[in-house]
Amino acid sequence: MAKTGAQASPVVVFSMFMLFIVLFFSFVVSDNGKEVEILLSFKSSIYDPSGFLSNWDSSATFCQWHGVTCNNNLSHVDKLDLSAKNLTGKLVSSSIFHLPFIQTLNISNNQFYGEIPEDIFSSSSSSLRFLNLSNNNFTGQIPSGSIPGLEVLDLSNNMLSGKIPPEIGSFYSLKFLDLGGNVLVGEIPVSITNITSLQFLTLASNQLVGPIPHGLSKMKSLEWIYVGYNNLSGQIPEEIGMLTSLNHLDLVYNNLTGEIPSSLGNLSDLQYLFLYQNKLTGSIPDSIFGLKKLVSLDLSDNSLSGEISELVIHLQNLEILHLFGNIFTGKIPKALTSLPRLQVLQLWSNRLSGEIPESLGRNNNLTILDLSTNNLTGRIPDGLCSSGRLFKLILFSNSLEGAIPKNLSTCTSLQRVRLQNNRLSGELSSEFRKLPLVYFLDVSNNDLSGNIGDQEWDMPALEMLSLTGNRFSGRLPNSFGSQKIEDLDLSGNGFSGTIPRSFGSLTELMQFSLSGNKLVGEIPEELSSCKKLVSLDLSHNQLSGQIPSGFAEMPVLSQLDLSDNQLSGEVPPQLGKMESLIQVNVSHNHLHGSLPSTGAFLAINSSAVSGNDLCGGAETSDLPPCKKVKNLNWWFYVACSLVALVVLAFAAFGFIFIRKRNNLELKRVENEDGIWELQFFDSNVSKSVTVNDITLSAKQHPNLVNLIGTCRSDKNAYLVYEYIKGKLLSEILHELTWERRRKIAMGIAKALKFLHSYCSPSIIVGDMSPERVIVDGKDEPRLRLSLPGLLSTENKAFISSAYVAPETRESKDMSEKSDIFGFGLILIELLTGKSPADAEFGDQHQSMVEWARYCYSDCHLEMWVDPMIRPGHASDVNHNQIVETLNLALHCTAGDPTARPSATDVSKTLQSAFRITSCVSTLKLSSSV
Ligand SMILES: *[C@@H]1O[C@H](CO)[C@@H](O)[C@H](O)[C@H]1NC(C)=O
Ligand SMILES: *[C@@H]1O[C@H](CO)[C@@H](O)[C@H](O)[C@H]1NC(C)=O
Ligand SMILES: *[C@@H]1O[C@H](CO)[C@@H](O)[C@H](O)[C@H]1NC(C)=O
Numbered sequence: 001m002a003k004t005g006a007q008a009s010p011v012v013v014f015s016m017f018m019l020f021i022v023l024f025f026s027f028v029v030s031d032n033g034k035e036v037e038i039l040l041s042f043k044s045s046i047y048d049p050s051g052f053l054s055n056w057d058s059s060a061t062f063c064q065w066h067g068v069t070c071n072n073n074l075s076h077v078d079k080l081d082l083s084a085k086n087l088t089g090k091l092v093s094s095s096i097f098h099l100p101f102i103q104t105l106n107i108s109n110n111q112f113y114g115e116i117p118e119d120i121f122s123s124s125s126s127s128l129r130f131l132n133l134s135n136n137n138f139t140g141q142i143p144s145g146s147i148p149g150l151e152v153l154d155l156s157n158n159m160l161s162g163k164i165p166p167e168i169g170s171f172y173s174l175k176f177l178d179l180g181g182n183v184l185v186g187e188i189p190v191s192i193t194n195i196t197s198l199q200f201l202t203l204a205s206n207q208l209v210g211p212i213p214h215g216l217s218k219m220k221s222l223e224w225i226y227v228g229y230n231n232l233s234g235q236i237p238e239e240i241g242m243l244t245s246l247n248h249l250d251l252v253y254n255n256l257t258g259e260i261p262s263s264l265g266n267l268s269d270l271q272y273l274f275l276y277q278n279k280l281t282g283s284i285p286d287s288i289f290g291l292k293k294l295v296s297l298d299l300s301d302n303s304l305s306g307e308i309s310e311l312v313i314h315l316q317n318l319e320i321l322h323l324f325g326n327i328f329t330g331k332i333p334k335a336l337t338s339l340p341r342l343q344v345l346q347l348w349s350n351r352l353s354g355e356i357p358e359s360l361g362r363n364n365n366l367t368i369l370d371l372s373t374n375n376l377t378g379r380i381p382d383g384l385c386s387s388g389r390l391f392k393l394i395l396f397s398n399s400l401e402g403a404i405p406k407n408l409s410t411c412t413s414l415q416r417v418r419l420q421n422n423r424l425s426g427e428l429s430s431e432f433r434k435l436p437l438v439y440f441l442d443v444s445n446n447d448l449s450g451n452i453g454d455q456e457w458d459m460p461a462l463e464m465l466s467l468t469g470n471r472f473s474g475r476l477p478n479s480f481g482s483q484k485i486e487d488l489d490l491s492g493n494g495f496s497g498t499i500p501r502s503f504g505s506l507t508e509l510m511q512f513s514l515s516g517n518k519l520v521g522e523i524p525e526e527l528s529s530c531k532k533l534v535s536l537d538l539s540h541n542q543l544s545g546q547i548p549s550g551f552a553e554m555p556v557l558s559q560l561d562l563s564d565n566q567l568s569g570e571v572p573p574q575l576g577k578m579e580s581l582i583q584v585n586v587s588h589n590h591l592h593g594s595l596p597s598t599g600a601f602l603a604i605n606s607s608a609v610s611g612n613d614l615c616g617g618a619e620t621s622d623l624p625p626c627k628k629v630k631n632l633n634w635w636f637y638v639a640c641s642l643v644a645l646v647v648l649a650f651a652a653f654g655f656i657f658i659r660k661r662n663n664l665e666l667k668r669v670e671n672e673d674g675i676w677e678l679q680f681f682d683s684n685v686s687k688s689v690t691v692n693d694i695t696l697s698a699k700q701h702p703n704l705v706n707l708i709g710t711c712r713s714d715k716n717a718y719l720v721y722e723y724i725k726g727k728l729l730s731e732i733l734h735e736l737t738w739e740r741r742r743k744i745a746m747g748i749a750k751a752l753k754f755l756h757s758y759c760s761p762s763i764i765v766g767d768m769s770p771e772r773v774i775v776d777g778k779d780e781p782r783l784r785l786s787l788p789g790l791l792s793t794e795n796k797a798f799i800s801s802a803y804v805a806p807e808t809r810e811s812k813d814m815s816e817k818s819d820i821f822g823f824g825l826i827l828i829e830l831l832t833g834k835s836p837a838d839a840e841f842g843d844q845h846q847s848m849v850e851w852a853r854y855c856y857s858d859c860h861l862e863m864w865v866d867p868m869i870r871p872g873h874a875s876d877v878n879h880n881q882i883v884e885t886l887n888l889a890l891h892c893t894a895g896d897p898t899a900r901p902s903a904t905d906v907s908k909t910l911q912s913a914f915r916i917t918s919c920v921s922t923l924k925l926s927s928s929v
């Protein structure tokens with residue numbers, strides 16, 4: 001037995017060993033099987049148009065499948081990287097998150113959509129360390145639960161909504177948390193401060209409110225805080241000063257108040273401090289200037305005051321200093337001149353006084369200098385371009401004097417130069433007129449002088465040139481050496497001689513003014529070759545000869561001022577047929593003959609035609625009627641008799657007609673278009689109906705929603721509208737193409753024109769906003785009206801609306817012009833995709849307008865246009881239309897109601913803007929800041 005036992009023993013050991021092996025493998029295999037199953041089921045649940053997952057099948061071991069990485073010893077999925085593989089679909093709950101050994105899961109940059117599975121954090125594999133779901137289209141809430149071992153969680157750039165779950169605090173091991181670029185609301189949960197290992201925190205670009213949580217001081221590992229572009233309020237917590245590892249602190253575009261805590265001076269590793277666009281007050285604490293590692297300091301657009309300390313000298317690594325848009329006083333610190341790395345210095349829109357430090361630029365590395373809109377005096381220092389890199393020099397609206405320094409004339413890096421509204425004197429040197437990269441040059445309203453036509457100009461990049469309001473004299477140069485000029489303002493100088501014919505070759509020219517000079521001779525016919533010219537002002541000169549009839553061929557000319565010259569002959573009748581022309585002034589010339597009465601002359605003001613020997617025209621022109629032609633021919637009498645006969649015949653017919661329906665009531669309504677007669681078949685109705693009611697109910701305009709009735713109780717009033725199948729503009733705006741937006745803009749403009757010009761008395765919409773516009777199945781916009789009497793009951797809603805004009809806000813004044821204001825905002829919204837209610841504009845409607853104004857003058861179209869309608873190279877026509885439309889929108893949103901165009905003008909301008917077709921080629925808007 002013992003022998004047998006002794007023999008059996010190895011057998012037992014062996015078989016046990018075998019059993020173990022078999023068990024081991026069966027364990028491994030079944031586990032592998034589970035992973036294969038999860039991966040294949042994931043593959044089958046999504047759409048993979050690029051075929052990245054094509055080798056995910058049983059022919060290869062899954063460790064070789066695309067995107068799969070296995071750990072070294074055992075064949076388990078360790079990492080799944082499917083980033084940017086064009087995958088789309090929804091995630092189901094028992095999915096890749098359950099791969100038992102997975103550590104790294106990256107499905108960022110795809111088009112996954114739908115909700116993130118609810119159980120993802122509660123039942124995912126506890127081995128997970130890295131999870132990146134960013135840049136997809138996930139919606140819904142962030143699931144609750146926690147993966148305590150997770151180190152990286154990136155859910156940024158999705159469309160996640162709801163609040164940040166308080167469980168976020170139980171991701172104890174997180175080092176990186178990015179929830180930015182979603183639509184999260186509510187407060188930042190205090191529990192977040194429990195994640196003491198966190199190094200990178202980004203919650204930016206959401207709709208978070210409430211304070212920055214106190215207790216932040218627990219998060220000692222934080223190196224990076226980015227919570228900008230939310231609506232956080234309260235003060236910057238003092239405790240932030242305890243986060244001594246912080247390198248990057250960004251709290252921009254919030255609603256933070258109070259002073260900058262001086263404790264921030266303890267953040268000795270801080271390189272980037274961005275607090276711009278908040279409501280911070282007080283002065284900059286001295287401790288900030290102890291942050292020796294600072295590279296960029298941006299405190300702009302707050303309400304900071306006091307002086308900028310000379311202590312700034314300690315910021316020897318500083319490259320960018322933005323303090324604009326505050327109320328800083330005192331001098332520009334001399335210390336700035338000894339910051340060797342300083343590249344960008346923007347101190348504009350403050351109350352700085354004194355001189356610009358004389359050696360500024362000599363020991364800096366300046367590329368951008370903007371000190372505009374302060375109270376600076378003295379001369380422009382001559383070392384500003386010592387770096388050889390200066391490309392933006394912006395000093396306008398100060399009280400600077402003396403000459404433009406010589407060294408700037410040789411600063412060939414310059415691109416944008418704005419020195420207007422100072423007291424600069426002397427001449428523009430010939431070198432200055434040859435700067436190769438300058439595209440924007442504004443030296444208007446200074447005291448500059450000299451003859452600029454004597455020597456050649458060679459500024460090949462020039463797009464905008466304004467010399468207006470100086471004392472330049474002599475003949476005009478034949479050329480500025482640029483074919484790209486779009487805006488040329490030479491008005492208000494002492495230029496003499498004739499207008500060079502060569503200006504006709506400026507094919508990009510859109511605005512051109514020579515007003516207020518001493519120019520003589522005829523207006524060159526060649527100017528009519530400037531096919532993009534929108535505004536031409538030759539007024540207040542001594543020009544003679546006739547008005548070139550070729551002007552009528554200019555496709556987009558909308559403003560023409562020829563007043564105060566010595567022009568003679570007749571006003572070309574073709575000018576009355578121009579559809580683009582809106583404003584024309586020919587007053588105080590020697591013109592004679594009959595004035596056209598159509599087009600721009602239809603409602604022309606008498607002051608725009610007076611001081612001539614003109615006759616006829618529309619009634620508004622106040623001109624005497626033109627004398628009848630004498631010597632009537634015999635056929636005229638025959639024709640008159642025939643007409644009289646026809647009239648008689650019709651009268652007879654009309655008499656019969658009226659007799660037949662002699663219970664008809666007539667009511668007369670007068671408006672600009674003449675007298676309307678409304679007929680009632682029931683005289684009782686006519687008595688109870690007021691003129692206002694008639695015009696309201698008679699509004700059968702294709703762009704208006706018909707009002708069927710009203711219901712009133714003591715407290716409420718409801719308007720009952722015709723049912724229209726369609727969607728609110730506010731809901732669909734973002735999906736629309738430019739063509740559809742254009743159609744909508746035109747439709748609303750037509751409705752406004754109808755309400756304000758064809759209805760008597762005109763009807764005020766009162767609260768123009770995208771909520772008032774329904775877009776029907778045929779893409780026609782339909783405007784819903786309130787009854788005038790009901791507006792007051794709807795007041796509450798509309799006074800808070802961001803679309804209300806400034807004067808309405810102040811005095812509840814509503815008029816055609818306040819409707820035009822609202823329309824202007826809608827146009828801006830159609831063009832930029834931004835809404836005045838967007839968080840970035842705060843609750844000040846004015847700021848979207850200001851932003852748009854800034855964009856229009858200073859940025860490339862690509863910077864402001866809604867990406868959805870960004871024109872490609874093939875559609876320069878759209879480019880033009882978009883620019884023209886923004887221009888109109890800016891007119892509509894002028895602060896001064898009288899400066900806004902009428903509804904009729906708006907409709908006309910849009911019509912002509914949208915008519916610009918392929919004959920107009922590329923147009924580039926004058927460039928970036
Ligand atoms: C994703 O699709 C785009 C265009 O459809 C293509 O250019 C790109 O190569 C695709 N990416 C992958 C990883 O297949
Ligand atoms: C997540 O993926 C995105 C897009 O691929 C990438 O930009 C980002 O850096 C990733 N996040 C982390 C923490 O690696
Ligand atoms: C996200 O969804 C929107 C519509 O809901 C769609 O227009 C957009 O293309 C999607 N984006 C991605 C990256 O899939």
Ligand SMILES: *[C@@H]1O[C@H](CO)[C@@H](O)[C@H](O)[C@H]1NC(C)=O
Pocket residue numbers: 169190191192194
């Ligand atoms: C933070 O963690 C502590 C203990 O780990 C816990 O008692 C506390 O409730 C947590 N705080 C929050 C706000 O979740």
Ligand SMILES: *[C@@H]1O[C@H](CO)[C@@H](O)[C@H](O)[C@H]1NC(C)=O
Pocket residue numbers: 231233234255257842843
């Ligand atoms: C900003 O904060 C102030 C007070 O802290 C508050 O009255 C105001 O409503 C906030 N503004 C916004 C847009 O949230």
Ligand SMILES: *[C@@H]1O[C@H](CO)[C@@H](O)[C@H](O)[C@H]1NC(C)=O
Pocket residue numbers: 340341342343365367389
């Ligand atoms: C000046 O700026 C340029 C970049 O514009 C940079 O390459 C260079 O190193 C800077 N010089 C100094 C002294 O900082």
